[in-house]
Amino acid sequence: MYANLEQALLDLEKAGLLKRIHNEVDPDLEMAEMARIAFEKGGPALLFEKVKGSRFPAAANIFGTRERMDFLFRDTLESTQTAVLFKSNPVSFFKHPHLGILVQAAKAGLRSLPVQSGSIADFQECTLQDLPQVKCAPDDGGAFLTLPQVASRPGKSSGIMTTNLGMYRIQISGNEYGPDECGLHYQIKRDIARHHQKAIEEGRPLKVSIFLGGPPAHTLAAIMPMPENLSELLFAGMLGGRRFRYFIHDGYLVSSDADFCILGEVAPDLKPEGPFADHVGYYSGKHPFPYLKVKKVLCKKNAIYPFTVVGRPPQEDTLFGEFIHKMTRPMVPASLPGVHAVHAVDEAGVHPLCLALGSESFRPYVRPEEREPMELLKTANALLGFNQVSLTKYLMVAAKEDNPELNVNKVPEFFTHVLTRVHLDRDLHFQTSTTTDTLDYTGGSLNHGSKLVIATAGPKVRDLRNDSADLQSLRLPAAFADVKIVMPGVLALKWNGGGASFEAELASLKESLTDWNFRENYPWISVVDDTSTLGTECPQTNLRDFLWLTFTRSDPAHDLYGLNERVEQKHWAADAPLIVDARIKPHHQKAITIDKAVRERALQKLQGIL
Numbered sequence: 001m002y003a004n005l006e007q008a009l010l011d012l013e014k015a016g017l018l019k020r021i022h023n024e025v026d027p028d029l030e031m032a033e034m035a036r037i038a039f040e041k042g043g044p045a046l047l048f049e050k051v052k053g054s055r056f057p058a059a060a061n062i063f064g065t066r067e068r069m070d071f072l073f074r075d076t077l078e079s080t081q082t083a084v085l086f087k088s089n090p091v092s093f094f095k096h097p098h099l100g101i102l103v104q105a106a107k108a109g110l111r112s113l114p115v116q117s118g119s120i121a122d123f124q125e126c127t128l129q130d131l132p133q134v135k136c137a138p139d140d141g142g143a144f145l146t147l148p149q150v151a152s153r154p155g156k157s158s159g160i161m162t163t164n165l166g167m168y169r170i171q172i173s174g175n176e177y178g179p180d181e182c183g184l185h186y187q188i189k190r191d192i193a194r195h196h197q198k199a200i201e202e203g204r205p206l207k208v209s210i211f212l213g214g215p216p217a218h219t220l221a222a223i224m225p226m227p228e229n230l231s232e233l234l235f236a237g238m239l240g241g242r243r244f245r246y247f248i249h250d251g252y253l254v255s256s257d258a259d260f261c262i263l264g265e266v267a268p269d270l271k272p273e274g275p276f277a278d279h280v281g282y283y284s285g286k287h288p289f290p291y292l293k294v295k296k297v298l299c300k301k302n303a304i305y306p307f308t309v310v311g312r313p314p315q316e317d318t319l320f321g322e323f324i325h326k327m328t329r330p331m332v333p334a335s336l337p338g339v340h341a342v343h344a345v346d347e348a349g350v351h352p353l354c355l356a357l358g359s360e361s362f363r364p365y366v367r368p369e370e371r372e373p374m375e376l377l378k379t380a381n382a383l384l385g386f387n388q389v390s391l392t393k394y395l396m397v398a399a400k401e402d403n404p405e406l407n408v409n410k411v412p413e414f415f416t417h418v419l420t421r422v423h424l425d426r427d428l429h430f431q432t433s434t435t436t437d438t439l440d441y442t443g444g445s446l447n448h449g450s451k452l453v454i455a456t457a458g459p460k461v462r463d464l465r466n467d468s469a470d471l472q473s474l475r476l477p478a479a480f481a482d483v484k485i486v487m488p489g490v491l492a493l494k495w496n497g498g499g500a501s502f503e504a505e506l507a508s509l510k511e512s513l514t515d516w517n518f519r520e521n522y523p524w525i526s527v528v529d530d531t532s533t534l535g536t537e538c539p540q541t542n543l544r545d546f547l548w549l550t551f552t553r554s555d556p557a558h559d560l561y562g563l564n565e566r567v568e569q570k571h572w573a574a575d576a577p578l579i580v581d582a583r584i585k586p587h588h589q590k591a592i593t594i595d596k597a598v599r600e601r602a603l604q605k606l607q608g609i610l
Contacts, residue, residue: 142174213259484535
């Protein structure tokens, strides 16, 4: 039960899970690369004691291994999970025979309530420029806060229990920002968006508080997808084993235990924010976004600046995702009846691909061979309107009745289950010209794109093959080469380009596939720019690259094709195989790359640490 970040870091150090960096480090790319390397190698949390240009030490890779996550919350994780279980199913919970379970939930509930404590006298004042100016990637538009806890409330006199605590990136330098301004990049479906809209309607500025540091539970609370109108401060107290302490200063909420607090009002206009190397593995571009007029920056006497590094998965935020799945798993069936499990696939960039397991019981009286997706379509619509799952681009949902042992976390097995059952003339359901994840540029413009639901129920309609000998009879047009089998039923082709357009060459590809004896056995084909890492002897690398290339580089409505494409009563239908154009397009954002010289410097400074 840590009172602040320093206590937690000292505890990690005592357990051998944190190492100090005594030499001066550069926040311009070098610190981020050191943190990136430490995560890649399963290394310790890092405490940078001397940061160039700042008087504050900084910490990274705090949550970078499951071991550290379990260690930090070893005294509260079980009781917090118990409380979540109670919230998700109170009736069955009270039937539990063990009194200790009920006591655990009661204790967790008591410590979840925020408490007013502390004052402005506990803090000193500083500026945004005093903070470590951490730049994570070469083309970033400036320095960003990457572990902020952004607090907002819906009304001027709203109580503490209406507070939303979210994690949105904050740009503190670069672009057109003045010394007392910082960018506020939030996505359109977040609670802070509702608060901002309400403030605009009432003609008042939205007061926002940004916390950095504090007990580690506060950071994780900011990423928890809590139900609307249920404050994340409750979860912070539960997981931290200590009530969230706060006070009000000049109308602003201040976390008494935070290392830093930035207090400001959302300006009435917009300013350019970005670019930023984001968690899908690409830069998000520079766009007009809200920004804060900063009124005050507060810091504790021994403040430590926490940060993380995002980029192509896996990264430290991969562990955040696993933690969220672990904590919210019991809440999914309670919030969405008929849904048994959901998996936002990290290797595909999280939101581009989601796998779900549901029930298909609308017509229990039909014979098994007559079953088809019906209830699953209702389930899919519910999922696409639910919390962060609403950002999903490709949603694959399967009926549990077809295989009670099917696991959404076993991606190849789930793909096999879906591809053996999918009716390509019936089971693909598009949402075109709709809203998408702010970080996904495949639709051509910010927040615009399409979604695809693939819903399967019923018996197998095809067998999948995984035999390289099958490829010998496949005669590809010259524009396509290096065909690889990624997993059963899934191929990847390299696009060679050439004089003709992709659409023209695609017609030739379809023609060659029409006469291929095994086209039904390979119902999914991804066309990519490079297949060199696909079809390798390393299944994990093979799968990871296929998922990332396919789902981060395609827009369903624009980039999905099939043999004998047709529209029947406004419904798109095709014959096998599906062809996904997962090439890089001119409107796509640049993939993140790191300078070799920066990596070499980072490795040198980590000698003896990893």
